[in-house]
Amino acid sequence: xxxxxxxxxEILKCNRCSLCNYKTNYVPGDGNINSKILxxxxxxxxxxxxxxxxxxxxAGKILTxxxxxxxxxxxxxxxxxxxxxxxxxxxxxxxxxxxKACSIWLEKxxxxxxxxxxxxxxxxxxxxxxxxxxxxFNSIMKDRGKVYKINYWNKEIKIIPTLHPASTIYNKExxxxxxxxxxxxxxxxxxxxxxxxxxx
Ligand code: URA
Numbered sequence: 001x002x003x004x005x006x007x008x009x010e011i012l013k014c015n016r017c018s019l020c021n022y023k024t025n026y027v028p029g030d031g032n033i034n035s036k037i038l039x040x041x042x043x044x045x046x047x048x049x050x051x052x053x054x055x056x057x058x059a060g061k062i063l064t065x066x067x068x069x070x071x072x073x074x075x076x077x078x079x080x081x082x083x084x085x086x087x088x089x090x091x092x093x094x095x096x097x098x099x100k101a102c103s104i105w106l107e108k109x110x111x112x113x114x115x116x117x118x119x120x121x122x123x124x125x126x127x128x129x130x131x132x133x134x135x136x137f138n139s140i141m142k143d144r145g146k147v148y149k150i151n152y153w154n155k156e157i158k159i160i161p162t163l164h165p166a167s168t169i170y171n172k173e174x175x176x177x178x179x180x181x182x183x184x185x186x187x188x189x190x191x192x193x194x195x196x197x198x199x200x
Contacts (some may be wrong), residue, residue, distance in 0.1 A: 004033045007108045011085050017101040019086035019094075025052035029081030029109060034198045037073075037189070038115035039063070040106065040125040042164060043084035043094055054080045059166035062178070063121070066165075070182040071189060077196055081109055083125045094124065103128060114153045116192065119185060122164025129159060140164075145181045147188060160185055 008028035014020060027044040030053045039055075047057030055063050067075050084094045084102050094102070106128070110118075120126040123140040130137040133150050137143060140161060148159040162181035168174045189196060 002108070002112065004029075004109060004112050007105065007112065011105050014085065014102075014105070016104070017086075017098045019084070019088060019098055019102075022089045023086040024049045026085050027052055027054050027082060027087070028085055028105070029079060030054055031075070031079035032077050032197060033079060033113065035077055035079045035113075036116040036192075036196050036198055037078040037119070038110070038113055038117070039078060039080045039119045039121060040129065041080070041082040041121045042124040043082050043091075044087040045091055045166075046087070048082075049087035054082055055165075058169060059164070062165040062168060062175075066179065066182045070179065071186050073189075073196060079113055079115070081106065083128055099124070099128065107132070116155070116157055117185070117188060118157065118159045120159065120161045122167065126161040129161075133159065135159070145177070145184060147184070158188060160188070 011028040012026050014026065027048045041054060044054065045057050045059065048054055064075050067073050067078060083106055084098060085105055088094050088098070118129060120129050126140055126143060127137045133152065135148055140163065144161045144163060149156055150159065160181065163174055163178045165178065168178045
């Protein structure tokens with residue numbers, strides 16, 4: 001079976017859609033491959049495109065802050081990826097065709113990482129994950145801040161959708177909602193007192 005590193009190397013050669021022609025760097029994902037916690041964003045922005053790493057710009061600062069200060073976790077101990085691995089030009093939204101072409105990589109990553117907790121950031125990754133696990137998607141505002149439990153890989157996994165951190169930059173109320181959802185994630189992690197890393 002392929003490892004996450006094998007898949008991420010394959011991503012670096014991907015030309016399944018035209019986004020590869022506009023990007024500076026592919027952004028496959030980053031973090032601890034033995035983590036039980038997976039964060040999924042939408043698509044790389046300008047800073048991510050330059051550095052080849054997810055969530056290293058303004059939105060990443062907010063995400064990292066909450067991982068550090070609410071979850072009390074080091075960002076290096078979770079895995080972070082996106083639905084789309086190349087930056088859409090001018091940060092436009094990914095098209096359905098691009099999502100269809102690119103999401104095979106996320107699907108492979110998920111099935112290797114087999115996380116216990118999946119946190120989706122924003123409507124794009126939430127709607128994709130809900131569709132993948134046969135959960136009805138309404139809207140990010142309706143569906144966020146709840147724990148969706150499903151049986152997969154012979155265990156119970158939990159999906160928690162929340163807002164995209166970028167959406168909270170200029171909206172204090174949304175930042176408060178985002179923070180509230182992180183306290184829910186914290187409770188969930190604390191309930192599972194076996195640690196957040198899987199030692200194989
Ligand atoms: N927004 C995302 O959805 N992903 C990133 O990696 C950065 C910003």
